[in-house]
Amino acid sequence: MDxxxxxxxxxxxxxxxxxxxxxxxxVILAHNYQExxxxxxxxxxxxxxxLSRIAAGTDAGTIVFCGVHFMAETAKLLSPGKTVLIPxxxxxxxxxxxxxxxxxxxxxxxxxxxxxxxxxxTSAAVKAEADICCTSSNAVEVVNSIPRDQPxxxxxxxxxxxxxxxxxGRDNIEVWMGECHVHAGISPxxxxxxxxxxxxxxxxxxxxxxxxxxxxxxAGQGDLPAERTHILSTAGMxxxxxxxxxxxxxxxxxxxxxxxxxxxxxxxxxVPVNPKASCRxxxxxxxxxxxxxxxxxxxxxxxxxEITERAxxxxxxxxxxxxxxxx
Numbered sequence: 036m037d038x039x040x041x042x043x044x045x046x047x048x049x050x051x052x053x054x055x056x057x058x059x060x061x062v063i064l065a066h067n068y069q070e071x072x073x074x075x076x077x078x079x080x081x082x083x084x085x086l087s088r089i090a091a092g093t094d095a096g097t098i099v100f101c102g103v104h105f106m107a108e109t110a111k112l113l114s115p116g117k118t119v120l121i122p123x124x125x126x127x128x129x130x131x132x133x134x135x136x137x138x139x140x141x142x143x144x145x146x147x148x149x150x151x152x153x154x155x156x157t158s159a160a161v162k163a164e165a166d167i168c169c170t171s172s173n174a175v176e177v178v179n180s181i182p183r184d185q186p187x188x189x190x191x192x193x194x195x196x197x198x199x200x201x202x203x204g205r206d207n208i209e210v211w212m213g214e215c216h217v218h219a220g221i222s223p224x225x226x227x228x229x230x231x232x233x234x235x236x237x238x239x240x241x242x243x244x245x246x247x248x249x250x251x252x253x254a255g256q257g258d259l260p261a262e263r264t265h266i267l268s269t270a271g272m273x274x275x276x277x278x279x280x281x282x283x284x285x286x287x288x289x290x291x292x293x294x295x296x297x298x299x300x301x302x303x304x305x306v307p308v309n310p311k312a313s314c315r316x317x318x319x320x321x322x323x324x325x326x327x328x329x330x331x332x333x334x335x336x337x338x339x340x341e342i343t344e345r346a347x348x349x350x351x352x353x354x355x356x357x358x359x360x361x362x
Contacts, residue, residue: 133213
C-alpha cells in the first residue's frame with residue numbers, strides 16, 4: 036500500500052495501521068514532535084518521561100516507537116523481553132551525538148565522587164556510565180534527589196543544565212556543553228520579535244531552548260510579566276495549555292508540539308517563536324515507514340548485553356522518581 040499525504044489523514048489509513056498493530060500485538064508510542072498524522076494514529080502521545088513509563092508498563096509484546104533512536108533504546112532498556120521497533124533507525128539526535136561513553140568516562144575521571152545525571156537524550160552506552168537519567172520534566176527533581184553537598188555532572192544539554200542550576204540554586208553542578216540544534220536555534224532575537232508582535236501573549240519556553248535564559252532575564256526586567264512566562268517541558272506545556280484562557284500563546288520548542296496544544300485548547304492561538312524549528316530526525320518517521328514497520332517488523336532495536344543492565348538501572352531510577360508526566 037503506497038501512502039499519500041491525503042491518505043495519512045483518512046480513516047482507511049488509520050484503520051490499516053491499527054489492524055497491523057493488532058496483528059503484531061503492538062502498542063504505538065509517538066513523541067510530541069512527530070508529525071500530526073503519526074500523533075493522531077498513536078495509542079499514546081507524550082514526552083520522553085511519559086512514554087518511558089508507558090513502555091515499562093505496557094502488556095503489548097511489541098513496542099513501536101515513533102520518535103528518535105535514543106527513545107526507542109530507552110524503551111528496550113525498560114522492556115528487555117519485548118520487541119522494540121522504530122520505523123527507521125536513521126532517526127538520530129544531534130543532542131545525543133554531542134557526547135559518547137569515552138568522553139563521559141574521561142569527564143568522570145576529572146571529577147571523582149560526582150553524581151552523573153544524564154538527560155534521557157543520550158545513547159544507551161552513555162546511560163550505562165550515568166548514575167541516574169532525567170528528562171526535562173523531572174531534571175530539577177532528579178538533581179534535588181542527590182545530596183546537596185555531592186557534586187553533580189549534568190549532561191549533555193547546556194541550556195537544560197543552566198535551568199537546573201537556576202532552579203536548584205546549587206553551585207556544584209558541572210554542565211556538559213552540548214545542545215539540540217533545533218532548540219539552540221530558537222534564539223533570543225526570535226523571542227524578542229514575537230513578544231513585540233504579541234505583547235499580551237503567554238510565553239511557553241522549553242528549557243533546552245537557546246532563548247531560555249533570555250526569557251528569565253526579560254521576565255526579571257519586567258519586559259515579560261512573570262505570571263505569563265513559563266519554562267516548561269512539553270508535558271508541562273500541555274498541562275498549562277489545558278487551562279489557558281489567553282488569546283495567544285508563544286511557544287518556544289519544536290513545532291510538532293503545536294498539534295497537541297491546539298487539540299487540548301481551541302480557544303488560544305498557539306504561535307511558534309521560530310516557525311522553522313522542525314527536527315529533521317523526528318520528521319524521518321513517516322506514515323509510509325510506519326506501515327512498513329508494522330508489516331515487516333523493522334527496524335528492531337538491539338542493545339549489547341554488556342551495557343544493558345547498567346543503562347537500565349539509570350533509567351529505572353529516573354522512572355521511579357515523582358509522578359507520571361501528562362501524555
